[in-house]
Amino acid sequence: QTFDSQDPAGGGNEYMAVENVVFDGNGSNQTVELKGQALVDYRGTFIETFLRHVVITNAFGPGLFTGSTELDNVWIIGCSTSSYSWIHNPGASGLGALLVNQVYVEDQITPLNGRYRSPWDGSVDDPSTYAHAIWLNGISSATINQLHCESAATCLDFNDIQTLTIHGISGTRIGNPTSSEDRK
Numbered sequence: 001q002t003f004d005s006q007d008p009a010g011g012g013n014e015y016m017a018v019e020n021v022v023f024d025g026n027g028s029n030q031t032v033e034l035k036g037q038a039l040v041d042y043r044g045t046f047i048e049t050f051l052r053h054v055v056i057t058n059a060f061g062p063g064l065f066t067g068s069t070e071l072d073n074v075w076i077i078g079c080s081t082s083s084y085s086w087i088h089n090p091g092a093s094g095l096g097a098l099l100v101n102q103v104y105v106e107d108q109i110t111p112l113n114g115r116y117r118s119p120w121d122g123s124v125d126d127p128s129t130y131a132h133a134i135w136l137n138g139i140s141s142a143t144i145n146q147l148h149c150e151s152a153a154t155c156l157d158f159n160d161i162q163t164l165t166i167h168g169i170s171g172t173r174i175g176n177p178t179s180s181e182d183r184k
Helices: none
Strands: 016-024 040-042 049-057 064-066 069-077 084-088 099-108 132-139 141-152 154-162 164-174
Touching: 040 049, 040 164, 049 099, 064 069, 084 099, 141 154
Parallel strands: 016 049, 040 064, 049 069, 064 084, 069 099, 084 132, 099 141, 132 154, 141 164
Antiparallel strands: 132 141
């Protein structure tokens, strides 16, 4: 968690980077889903902040919260969440800037009876189990270069966006049919 990630928009951390690291939430050994928290809480960031070459995996709840930052080659894989795997500006809608270069959000699965569910137990092949991938909750300016979503109910949802430019978005196994007949 960034030092003052709970600060309101405009306050926060500047000039920092997290690079070349894997965050593994060890979801199958967690007993409670993160609510109002994320495995990696990188909000409260403001100027020249980066997540580069980062893997976030096995979160029980959201994998990533962001504020004004740059994401470069970030993988969010195998979150078991009742909300979204990546939330930009969680809570109240915020502003700020976001630059995304090569972000992959894959294998988002809803918890089962309040417990972590691994996407690798066969759930990844069942669209009725998919969770949502990304929610951008307020942005002044964002550019997304190469975004990929896989095995998610929705790839990208957004609220209160002033300027959003997307250069390349791809997806596979997107959607959550309501019946087995719809999945055929």
